[in-house]
Amino acid sequence: MSEAKLEKVLYIDLTHKKFKVKKRPELFEKYLGGTGVATQLLFEECPKGIDPFSEENPIILAVGALTNLYPLASKTVAMFKSPHTGNLGESHVGGRSAIAIRSAGYGAIVITGKSDIPIYLSIHEDKIKFKSASTIWGLGNTHTIGRIIRENEPGAGVRSIMRIGIAGENLLTYASVTTETYRHFGRLGLGAVFGSKKLKAIVVSGRKTFEIENKKEYRETYDYLYKTAVNSSLMKKYHDLGTPANINALNKFGGFPTKNLQEITFEHASEISGESFAENYLGRRLACSHCPIGCVHIAALREPYDDEPYFYKTSMISYDYEPIYAVGSLLGGYSIPGMLKLMVEVEKYGLDIMSLGVVLAWATEALEKGLISEEETMGLNFQWNDYDTYQKAIKLICTEKNEFYRTLGRGVVAASEKFGGKDFALAFGKNEMPGYSTGPASHVGYFVGARHSHLDNGGYSLDQKKENVGIPPQKLAEKIVKEEEWRQVLSSLVLCFFARSLYTPEIISKALKVVGYDFSEDDLWKLGETIYKKKYEFKFREGFSLTDYSLPNRIYETPVPSNPIHKEYVEETISEVNKLIRE
DSSP states (O other), X not given: OEESXXXXXXXXXXXXXXXXXXXXXXXXXXXXXXHHHHHHXXXXXXXXXXXXXXXXXXXXXXXXXXXXXXXXXXXXXXXXXXXXXXXXXXXXXXXXXXXXXXXXXXXXXXXXXXOSSOEEEEEETTEEEEEEOTTTTTOSOHHHHHHHHHHHOSOTTTXXXXXXXXXXXXXXXXXXXXXXXXXXXXXSOHHHHHHHTTEEEEEEEOOOOEEOSOHHHHHHHHHHHHHHHHHSSTTHHHHHTOGGGHHHHHHHHTOOOBTTTTBSOOTTGGGGSHHHHHHHTEEEEEOOTXXXXXXXXXXXXXXXXXXXXXXXXXXXXXXXXXHHHHTTGGGTOOOHHHHHHHHHHHHHHTBOHHHHHHHHHHHHHHHHTTSSOTTTTTTOOOOTTOHHHHHHHHHHHHTTOSHHHHHHTTOHHHHHHHHSOGGGOOEETTEEOOSOOOSHHXXXXXXXXXXXXXXXXXHHHHHTSGGGTTOOHHHHXXXXXXXXXXXXXXXXXXXXXXXXXXXXXXXXXXXXXXXXXXXXXXXHHHHHHHHHHHHHHHHHHTTOOSSSOOOOTHHHHSOOTTSOOOHHHHHHHHHHHHXXXXX
């Protein structure tokens, strides 16, 4: 039995194969966990200006003050210097990892150094071991890697297994880390940082429980959160269709990026919609640990074997809105089987599917425009909706077969700088574009968001509210920044953003007080502002600029009738955000 409050940080040195545990209660008292704690640890552990592949680049994993205690507080935040953008690397994952880390007794894990041989970390409460991964280094399938580790590690049912594929080993800058089977640290290249350290995987488990003094008030607060999540309409769509529920709505609105954003509606949208997936391919739903919603939708793809036509194999593949956008509409694709097969390849090699989709869309248009030829592509003729060709390209990218594919493995900015096509290279702050082109707030939001993610500030949702159309840049900037500041609180508590309407400032303050943290609603808002500015302090320190930048011209060329995007307006809004950050 342990106290309900966080205090322990596990420090691991891969170079010397050593570890130590420090009690840092003041860190969690100030920042609550997650993003806040990870940002502070990043400043403590990451020297200015280092190469992201340096052994000095830390990997920081952090959970929150509500983890293991309340529903939906089950994300893990990873923080590092991104090899993809050269500044702040922050990625979030669901699944079981947060619960496992907290049950092992830790609020954060800091990993530094570089191993001389491939290894994986085995963390079972206070038993930490550095185990050889030489036999699984180079294996081509992350599922196989997970299965081998499961067969050789204790903690079945309570452990989390985080691992990389070939993309991470080969240092592709948008390589991901797979956790469990269907969740990922997807964005900004954490998988490549693992690879640079010869770190193949991390296994974490624990069975610690926590003592709550005020059991009556805790039970009342827990029951309110659980019952509201399950019985109200706040999260119903996430269970029923998941995020693919957005496809038909966005297509009708005119904000569904298609064929490398040459269009913002897709004539085949209904064929790849959440409704179509659910009706024809849904195999099961899963939930992250300590979540009652079950928003993880798994497709069942049944295929005959090539040499045994009367025998079938069934692949189970996780799908969400972002993968469907990235390897669906953005590639002009509307074959669900083709799309799912591509997702299988992405899973196998361990890639960020959003970055990959943007890279393949750029390559398809670059070939159309004659900027590259089949000499560079090694004979592949990229065409919209050609899933066989795209599938072959993934292998060539991950195995770096020539200079062209090696460059594609560094992202769309690197590709466009070398081969041309910057105007239609869809990246913001060097991170590839998410799946919304709803108006100016979506694109401003990507660029000024600390992670360059649609989840940073929800700019895409601002565009869809009539009262925000045509508002002064200063007002739009204020709304974007205010929302992003609040999301720092949510991600410090590692709350699922799908539950942001459930976890209001009032209920968060109450939930924290029950478990020993005294934060008023005003304190929470101030904390969000502090963390947001601290993250930007790191970004500015590492060379990011809100004054010297370029955005892809394609966002201005493709009309959004419901909320037009004008360059002057976008630039003025970014300028206003810069002022707010520096106040």
